[in-house]
Amino acid sequence: MAELRNCPMCGAFFNYTGLREVCHNCAQKEEDLYQIVYRFLRKRENRAATVDRIEEATGVERELLYKWVRKGRLHPAMFPNLGYPCDNCGRLTNKGKLCEKCTEEIKSGLRTFEAAKEFRESIIQQDRATYHAERNKK
Template identity: 70%
Template sequence: MGELKNCPSCGEFFNYTGLREVCNNCAMNEEKLYEIVYRFLRKRENRAATVERIVEATGVEESLLHKWVRKNRLQPAMFPNLGYPCDNCGKLTNVGKLCASCSQKLQAGLRQFDAAKEFREKVNNQEVTTYRKDKS
């Protein structure tokens, strides 16, 4: 069963079922805009267009282009200059939520944290040795 939500585009109430994030009217408008963008990109000379060029030529909002790339409706394999912003630094990426450099930095930090954690565990688990002198 769906829940009642406000459409983020127009503010109208709609029954949110988890499939679309906008109301039916806005979804139809987005579909029309998608067709305009797709027709623009299908032309051979426009396949390498940047996000800014597509926005300029079609009038579609940049956020919609990012949304379509995230949902794989516009695939970067076919249109190499498309992407969406990294959640950390804002640089364009095609895969995941983080760009390659932010992902590498995060992995390095996690490895460093793991190494420190392993060292602490090793120190804490070491047997404390005591030296006892026999009384003779």
């Protein structure tokens, strides 16, 4: 069922159905900007352009470029210098929410945590298996 929302770009009311986040007019403007960027990138000399260069040459905001890369409309395989910021450190990445360095840091932390957990569990098991005998005092 549709929900009435304000367009975040122009403030107009529109029926939000989950397909797009903006009203029809703003969606059309975004599509026109996408076509400008895509035509720019299709030229052989521009395929390796960075986000800064694309923003400078086309006037399209970097947030829109990031959105299109995230959604897969601009493929980093075809345009290798494109990406979007990592949610953790801000370094450009082109898959997932985190860059490779942040992903590796999290994995390393999890491995360390798991090793410490296993060590604690082994100590507890050893304490349970140890029997203490009391000496009789005379």
